[in-house]
Amino acid sequence: MRWDRFFDDLEDQLASEWEAERAALDTEAERLRLSRLELRQRLAALLATPPDPGVSWELVDGSSLAAHVLGVGADWVALGDAAGRTGITLVPFPAIVGVRMSQPDLLRTARADAAAPSGLAGRMTFGFVVRDLVRRRAAVAVQLSSGRGMTGTIDRAGADHLDIALHDPGSPRRAGEVTGYRMVPFAALAWVRAEDGVGVL
Template identity: 50%
Template structure:
């Protein structure tokens, strides 16, 4: 009788050690998974949700709150509910992101962004806006705003033809030009609906 109890105790002890070891391995695997998680993957997990509002603090003191509608490897697009269109914010201009606790946890699971979306950099988006001649308002990291049309987007900067908001890009309406390094871009507000 006493030996039966002894072996039951050994079995319980072995079970407890196996459970502790399995929990430790699971914790380590989760830490490794989270260590590999990018901001792009976290925002991709929130993109398209009708409930997830994210606060984005932007260099220069600006901030925007909205639903992430798309994300790329170095940018996020927010629908902030204004009638002025979507705001594309480069990660380089993001100071901090705010979200509800539920959205923070949901984003920590990560999203599967897709191979094409992984290649859609800010430069790619800006070149597409130039090709489509979409009017934009460019926000800079020092708080300035420029309205116009992206004429060209190179590897690290863009050419912006300045004209009044709501007017087309025509030679007689262009008031000037600016060459803007991507590092100075805090946001690009699309003045017309564009699928990202």
């Protein structure tokens, strides 16, 4: 009888040790998975299943935008206004200071697949999307990380900067309407908002 209890105790102890070892391995595997997770994958999870209202984006210019995700690229996110205004706001990843959301949404994005986002949008860079706005001759509002804003039409976009012809919002880009020109590095941008009816995805 004593030996039976002895062997039962050994089996229980061994089972407990195996369970503890498996839990430790699962925890380490989860840490490794999270260490490979990128911001764009978590933002793409917000696109896959729209989050609760109340998601707001804190940006380098000190502003906060209440918006939902319309698309995610290689280094940018496209946002739609939560208040229902039409148009699209493009935000480069370096301009995002934080994204405020509920805990369930935060946890859901942390469970995003670690694979790279597929599709064309996932490979498009911020410069590529800005060059599309140039091609469309779309009127835009541009907000700098300094907090300064400007409106106009982007004339050209290089690898890391854009040229904008400044004019009043709603007015066409004509020589007589242009009040000035600016060359703006992408690194200085908080966001670019395209006029109503312009889509980039």
